[in-house]
Amino acid sequence: MATITTRDGTRIFYKDWGSRNAQPILFSHGWPLTADVWDAQMVFFANKGYRVIAHDRRSHGRSDQVWDSNTMDRYADDLAELIEALDLRSVILVGHSTGGGEVTRYVGRHGTGRVAKVALIGAVPPLMLKTEANPGGLPIDVFDGIRKGTYDNRSQFFRDLTIPFYGYNREGAAISEGIRESFWLQGMMGGLKGQLDSIRAFSESDFNADLAKFDKPTLVLHGDDDQIVPIGASALSTVKIVKHAVLKVYEGADHGLTQTYQDRFNADLLEFIET
Structure with missing residues (x-):
């Protein structure tokens, strides 16, 4: 297993495939x-000649489970330490959902000196939580429900969450039990404390100031039937902040579109990277 050890002593697991050059x-x-959720993309892009890296966020997967520091700032700093440890330059950052927040906060805290392009996929910025300044967000009760479900019966909650996550509750949806089982397995690899902390990190972090610092080509891709991160308070708001961002909307697509629309997504991301 490949890992780096961060300055606070946390081991972060990562995969590094393809040509190092x-x-x-x-x-x-x-x-x-x-990181396993990206395996199909990693194989696809490595076969196209790219070096591909994906990590397990702290307290998730094979990375260390820590009691404190499960915050968006620390996630972004872990990302920065991984980029520096591998000496990545002209890197293309691709973040899905919470990962989109992580990538965005990285830009806000560490700049774009090592970055070539950014892709935010079903991403949580600018702010998921409903506030007076963000009336289009989701009420705190939604996130309290996620916390309660995760704490009370994490295993069952993760199984149930796959239904809206992948749009399997929509008429005509082709349900993949394999995708559902993989989601459950990956979720159960993580630490409960860190996963609970992460709910606050992805729902209450305000990314407006981070997005204002974007100065690289940016793709904002979202499904308009995303039941987890509704498009209105996320992608449609992000493109009003990030100058010259390219917005691509998948009609009828769910939150897990990197898997449910895998071939289309891979082709669109490749086009963005190579344009």
Whole structure:
């Protein structure tokens, strides 16, 4: 297992595939998953000649489970330490859901000196929580429900969450039990305390100031039937902040579109990277 040890002593697991001399693409996963959710993209882009890296966020997957520091700032700093440890330059950052927040906070805290492009996929910025300044967000009760479900019966909650996550509750949806089982397995690899902390990190972090610092080509890709991160308070708001961002909306698509629309997504991401 490949790991780095961060300055606070946390071991972060990562995968590093493809040619070490190629342009790197770094993938950041959503909650409560792991780097494994990106395997199909990593194989696809490595076969296209890119170096591909994906890590398990602290307290998720094979990385250390820590009691404190499960915050968006620390996630971004872990990402920075991984980028520096591998000496990645002209890196393309791809973040899905919570990973989109991680990538965005990385830009806000560490700049874009090592970054070539950014892709935010079903991402949580600018702010998921409903506030007076963000009336389009989701009420705190939604996130309290996620916390309660995760704490009370994490195993069952993760199984149930796959239904809206992948749009399997929509008429005509082709349900993949394999995808559901993989989601459950990845979720159960993580630490409960860190996963609970992460709910606050992805729902209450305000990314407006981070997005204002974007100065690299940016793709904002979202499904308009995303039941986990509704498009209105996320992608449609992000493109109003990030100058020259490219918005791509998948009609009828769910939150887990990197898997349910895998071939289309891979092709669109490749087009963005190579344009």
